[in-house]
Amino acid sequence: MRGLPQLLSRAKRVRVGFSASEPVLAIQAGILQPDKFTQTFVQLRGLQSSNVISQAPLAAVADTDSGKQLRQELETIVGPGNVSSGESVVLQHGQDEGPHQGKSPDIVVFPSSTEEVSEICKICTKHNIPIIPYGTGTGLEGGISAVDGGVCVNVSKNMNKILQIHQEDFSAVVQPGISREMLNQEVRADGLWFPVDPGADASVCGMCATGASGTNAVRYGTMKENCLNLEVVLADGRIIHTAGIGSRPKKSSAGYNLTSLFLGSEGTLGIITSATVCLHAIPESVAAAVVGFPTVQNAVDTVVMTLQCSVPMARMELLDEVQMKACNEYSGLSYPETPHLFLEFHGSESEVESQTETVRDIAADNEGGEFQWAVQQEDRTKLWTARHRAYYADIALRPGCRSLTTDVCVPVSALPDLVTATKADIAEHGLVGPMVGHVGDGNFHTMLLFDPADPEEFRKCKEVANKMARSAIALGGTCTGEHGVGQGKMVLLEEQFGKDGIDVMRQIKGALDPQQLMNPGKVFSRN
Amino acid sequence: MALKVLVGCKRVIDYAVKIRIKPDKLGVVTEGVKHSMNPFDEIAVEEAMRMKERKLVNEIIVVSCGPAQAMETIRTALAMGADRGIHVEIPVDKMDTFQPLHVSKVLAKLAEKEKVDIVMLGKLAIDDDSNQTAQMTASLLDWPQGVFASKIDKTDAGLEIIREVDGGLETIRTTLPAVLSADLRLNEPRYATLPNIMKAKKKKVEKMTPADLGVDMAPRIQIVSVEDPPVREAGQTVADVDDLVAKLKEKGFSSA
Numbered sequence: 001m002r003g004l005p006q007l008l009s010r011a012k013r014v015r016v017g018f019s020a021s022e023p024v025l026a027i028q029a030g031i032l033q034p035d036k037f038t039q040t041f042v043q044l045r046g047l048q049s050s051n052v053i054s055q056a057p058l059a060a061v062a063d064t065d066s067g068k069q070l071r072q073e074l075e076t077i078v079g080p081g082n083v084s085s086g087e088s089v090v091l092q093h094g095q096d097e098g099p100h101q102g103k104s105p106d107i108v109v110f111p112s113s114t115e116e117v118s119e120i121c122k123i124c125t126k127h128n129i130p131i132i133p134y135g136t137g138t139g140l141e142g143g144i145s146a147v148d149g150g151v152c153v154n155v156s157k158n159m160n161k162i163l164q165i166h167q168e169d170f171s172a173v174v175q176p177g178i179s180r181e182m183l184n185q186e187v188r189a190d191g192l193w194f195p196v197d198p199g200a201d202a203s204v205c206g207m208c209a210t211g212a213s214g215t216n217a218v219r220y221g222t223m224k225e226n227c228l229n230l231e232v233v234l235a236d237g238r239i240i241h242t243a244g245i246g247s248r249p250k251k252s253s254a255g256y257n258l259t260s261l262f263l264g265s266e267g268t269l270g271i272i273t274s275a276t277v278c279l280h281a282i283p284e285s286v287a288a289a290v291v292g293f294p295t296v297q298n299a300v301d302t303v304v305m306t307l308q309c310s311v312p313m314a315r316m317e318l319l320d321e322v323q324m325k326a327c328n329e330y331s332g333l334s335y336p337e338t339p340h341l342f343l344e345f346h347g348s349e350s351e352v353e354s355q356t357e358t359v360r361d362i363a364a365d366n367e368g369g370e371f372q373w374a375v376q377q378e379d380r381t382k383l384w385t386a387r388h389r390a391y392y393a394d395i396a397l398r399p400g401c402r403s404l405t406t407d408v409c410v411p412v413s414a415l416p417d418l419v420t421a422t423k424a425d426i427a428e429h430g431l432v433g434p435m436v437g438h439v440g441d442g443n444f445h446t447m448l449l450f451d452p453a454d455p456e457e458f459r460k461c462k463e464v465a466n467k468m469a470r471s472a473i474a475l476g477g478t479c480t481g482e483h484g485v486g487q488g489k490m491v492l493l494e495e496q497f498g499k500d501g502i503d504v505m506r507q508i509k510g511a512l513d514p515q516q517l518m519n520p521g522k523v524f525s526r527n
Numbered sequence: 528m529a530l531k532v533l534v535g536c537k538r539v540i541d542y543a544v545k546i547r548i549k550p551d552k553l554g555v556v557t558e559g560v561k562h563s564m565n566p567f568d569e570i571a572v573e574e575a576m577r578m579k580e581r582k583l584v585n586e587i588i589v590v591s592c593g594p595a596q597a598m599e600t601i602r603t604a605l606a607m608g609a610d611r612g613i614h615v616e617i618p619v620d621k622m623d624t625f626q627p628l629h630v631s632k633v634l635a636k637l638a639e640k641e642k643v644d645i646v647m648l649g650k651l652a653i654d655d656d657s658n659q660t661a662q663m664t665a666s667l668l669d670w671p672q673g674v675f676a677s678k679i680d681k682t683d684a685g686l687e688i689i690r691e692v693d694g695g696l697e698t699i700r701t702t703l704p705a706v707l708s709a710d711l712r713l714n715e716p717r718y719a720t721l722p723n724i725m726k727a728k729k730k731k732v733e734k735m736t737p738a739d740l741g742v743d744m745a746p747r748i749q750i751v752s753v754e755d756p757p758v759r760e761a762g763q764t765v766a767d768v769d770d771l772v773a774k775l776k777e778k779g780f781s782s783a
Contacts, residue, residue: 191721377715
């Protein structure tokens with residue numbers, strides 16, 4: 001049986017240091033967001049040793065003469081009420097939902113139109129000030145941390161309209177202030193929905209910036225498959241439309257695929273000021289099912305076989321036995337403490353019935369236990385409670401602990417081995433690491449719990465996380481399936497792409513952002 | 528013996544909209560504002576649908592009183608699965624004086640005309656919060672009422688209803704016909720799907736006026752004024768505990 005060491009021997013060996021923001025927290029529950037200002041962050045700060053070389057931070061922008069001039073110019077563009085350097089405002093705008101200690105920007109501006117965003121970028125370019133776009137601040141990788149200070153451009157507060165809904169064309173055009181739940185609320189009366197569901201109620205444009213995904217990706221795709229066009233403001237203030245001005249056809253062969261370029265660029269190439277996204281028909285019938293297995297291998301085999309049978313699963317989530325125990329304790333449930341699959345089927349009534357039958361049989365063939373299923377909305381909600389509250393159940397396992405959450409994604413055929421090897425590695429290191437996975441995509445998260453006051457435990461978590469990412473890369477996968485690179489995985493990105501791959505990214509960045517102002521310190525290093 | 532249900536649906540300002548008071552302070556701005564079906568009415572339609580799926584009900588008639596746009600609400604209910612609709616047309620300028628008593632009279636007349644077994648309503652509408660229509664309709668018809676229902680079951684003799692009341696849950700039994708009103712936890716309504724929205728366009732909707740039903744529209748309630756709640760004042764920072772205590776005393780919060 002292959003273990004991680006053998007897998008690793010195929011990976012390149014590169015020195016890994018702590019960068020300013022390694023730990024990652026996945027919020028899969030998506031109901032409450034953790035309180036950002038807990039004591040834990042203060043403790044966590046002590047753990048981070050920064051040996052990443054970054055630019056010398058800017059002098060406090062607000063207090064210098066040029067700072068005052070900058071502020072005045074910004075106020076002229078957006079109005080004095082829409083510029084702030086208040087302590088709590090900047091603090092909030094530098095800190096996302098992950099455990100990275102974010103760095104605050106110097107000034108936050110709240111533009112009300114694409115033209116204002118363009119003018120802001122021109123001013124920042126003139127003064128050589130970093131620009132950090134901000135949507136809902138629900139990211140997990142420290143993507144909004146202003147590592148070199150600068151101007152944070154909050155595009156969600158005032159730019160919050162749904163610009164167009166095209167019911168017959170199944171698309172909508174939204175501004176950054178529209179979150180996915182807001183969009184869903186608006187279109188459901190038309191029998192439509194927006195299926196990309198990363199858990200948090202994130203800004204749709206923000207989801208484009210990070211290339212977000214979620215539990216429905218196995219059937220409906222990620223943001224990349226659901227975005228038709230983006231309006232982007234570049235560092236120099238130019239406004240472009242990545243698929244053409246006002247374009248929203250289902251397909252196009254016109255020019256370079258700029259939409260793909262900006263999707264997932266994490267604010268390093270431009271600011272997204274509107275997104276044209278795909279909508280889907282609300283399924284006629286939905287059924288949910290939960291089934292337990294003796295081992296993770298059984299569960300993952302079931303997943304692989306189901307996909308091989310081409311069953312159009314809408315959701316396929318794996319919760320391992322550690323996670324199930326946590327869920328039982330937290331939500332007062334009584335599932336057997338074994339790995340479970342949480343499934344959802346979409347389609348017409350007859351399609352859903354036949355899909356359910358097929359999967360029930362496959363599960364049984366793989367030693368599956370009782371196959372619970374439900375059709376009624378309330379029953380489905382109850383059935384999925386365990387999965388929805390998974391993250392909070394994990395934190396409750398060891399009160400006061402934090403979680404370093406991994407996010408690897410591999411081809412589905414490689415999943416069984418990687419999951420098994422990962423669990424062995426977690427056990428070897430003596431860690432508690434419940435596992436939740438969008439196994440239909442070959443993507444899984446382990447919540448590696450650590451005591452914030454114990455640097456040795458944190459170091460072990462880092463070791464496991466990095467090993468896992470390297471194994472994933474070696475198996476033909478990726479170091480991040482959906483959370484993005486932010487600051488924490490920059491080194492892993494280099495390993496995944498090789499020097500030439502990253503150099504091409506650097507060249508593109510250099511062409512579009514020669515002054516290196518757009519969200520510095522993210523995705524890859526300057527050189 | 529399958530039952531016939533009349534479900535009332537009201538078109539209200541969407542719950543997520545920020546309400547603005549009209550300059551004349553006699554109402555709220557409705558022009559150009561997003562409207563949708565009253566959430567409790569969605570629950571009522573859903574319950575009727577579930578009873579139909581359990582073969583307890585064989586016909587669901589949805590009725591809405593209002594101007595032309597009330598048709599949208601009826602179509603939504605039809606898309607959820609109701610069989611046919613009745614649109615009781617009220618001109619826009621009469622909407623301000625169209626009140627729960629009028630609705631009750633309309634529903635009572637329709638219940639008799641259509642010979643229904645159950646009148647199913649939402650417990651209240653989120654715009655006026657009146658919580659009167661179901662009760663008045665039952666009274667006009669002299670039918671039993673099961674309001675704030677969180678569970679409805681059929682028995683041999685009629686219905687068994689669990690009601691949400693202040694002290695907890697109350698179980699009552701009524702004969703049929705009866706008037707029911709839906710509370711929040713009765714069910715989670717389904718979403719209208721595209722095929723059902725298409726089918727709904729072909730379902731029959733009858734139009735009529737209150738006069739056709741012999742209902743007089745004279746208002747019984749006069750709105751005197753509508754005002755915003757007081758504007759939230761800025762907070763005050765206090766220097767230290769002594770300052771805080773002094774301020775509390777000043778505002779009359781301390782007896783010491």
